[in-house]
Amino acid sequence: MKNKIYIFVVEDEPEVLDAIVRDLEEFETTFPIEMADSAEEARELIDALINAGNEIGVILCDHVLPGQNGVDLMVEMQNDPKTSRARKVLITGQAGLDETVRAVNEADLQHYIAKPWEKSDLVEPTRKFMTDYVLKWANNPMEYMSVLDGQRIADYIRKGKGITDN
């Protein structure tokens, strides 16, 4: 079984979670989407995925969750070398300025999506960050050309990275 790069979503309201996963459907055949409804569950699932040799490419996380909040979870992930590579996106309507600043400074937050969102608000950043991720970490980014930003991946090959004539 080949190890996968996952998209991880943390959201406590089932309808909202459904909506996010539905919007991200187009990535699912290549990048499985895993979900959790609390930070605690997320941590458990992420640990299990990573221990099985998988990677987390992007985590999209709500802020207000039962128990530990989303920003705390992302700061924790950032400080753990096993999960620090994941690109972090906050999807929320309720994070205050202080928390958002903390997410940017301490969790290397890449993007902030305010609720409610349009589908493209979710898909485009996800495509961009997954492309960033595979260009930086994947052995063969070419495999992901059809679902991600093909132009950027082709340009990466053009610049002599990845493959050459043989």
Add this chain to the structure above:
Amino acid sequence: MTKIKTTGLLLGITGFCIPLFFSFSGLSLAGHLAMSIFLMAAVFWMFETIPIYSTSILVIFSQVLLLSTEGIIDYSGIAGYDPLPYTRFIGTLANPIIILFLGGFVLADASVKYDFDKNLTRILLSPFGNRTSTIILGLMAVTAVLSAFMSNTATTAMMITVIIPIIAKIDPGDPARIGIALSVPFAANIGGIATPIGTPPNAVVIAALNQQGLSVAFGSWMIYALPLAIVMLFVAWQVLLRLHPPATEFVSLDLDSKLQKSSHAILLYITFGITVLLWVTEGIHGIKSSIVALLPVVVLTLSSAFSKQDIRKLPWEVLWLIAGGIALGISMEATGLAGWLVGGIAWGNLSSLMVLVVFGAVALIMSNFLSNTVTASLLIPLALTLVTSGALEGVFGMLMVGLVIALSASFAMILPISTPPNAIAESTGVLKTKHMLLSGSIIGIIGLTLVLLLSVFYWPNVI
């Protein structure tokens, strides 16, 4: 390690051992050892047990160890082989053709650095209008021109960045999408045959011919191969138009481009122009193309247009790969192995055309599944030996069979694994393997037929 790689490892070691435990009559000790190296390299290259460039390095290392005067075997009391100094084997890394490629790599990488390839593409594409079928021809022509001087892979990758926005504007059900996605890798494969530096198999063949004392000038190669490249480009275009007739008649191209105007970029344009001009006019001024190849290396590095970081990023492994191929040929010839191998077949019964048919067909089939360079490396030592066995006639025969092998290897494009350009095109998700299989097979068969026709009607008149 996958099952295939493990199988390759075991087979490779077995292959290496066979000549050590069995004695073949008529073959010297050195010939046996050269066969060990040949079998190991062939298996490792085929199964990609280790990276193909790594197999090349292993070949050179084994030769130094087992076949050189400085190696572990003292050949002084053993008949049948006059050992070569180890510098012959490691010297393949500075073979003139390697230096020629180095010059080509520096030009190509500098072009990428200053976006010359991208901007030139947009300029060259503009006369092709906006009719879908002529745009496909334009894409193919530009791809072929660039891939004659740059790597086929880098050219394809760059052109893919150009065609993705075009394809995105075309209706998903329109077959033109598939035609466009195939046109680029096919044109890159075809364009590679046009010049000695177009693609590595050309290098392996030219180096092997050089070893036989036959030098092939840059311009001469173009006279032999360029007409074929042009014809095949039209053939491929027509095949793609017929198999995937565009439903939309017009597509719009977004061709905004500005050539960079920095002094480094301008120096690159001038150096590129002068180098190519000197290459194609080798026949007039007589300066060897590998000497000319030093010009871009010198000019671009002394001006810092090409920096230390850029030098580090050159595709060095491709040079290792070619060097290993050249070295393999040297040991097969010097130890008498190549002669012994082809001596087993009654080539005398075959006409020289049949010999070319056999080598062309084998090269085409092999390189659909193997690296083109590996195919050329494995076949060329055998083919050139046929001249000594009398199946081919002298210098002329050597050149013909060399061309047939190099060109046929480049026409292998039926699968994504056939060449890196095909792999990139397949990865876009626009086309399926079956599309590549059908059009690639047609182009391969027409290509091989044309190569053989040239060997009968054209090359005899220009060589």
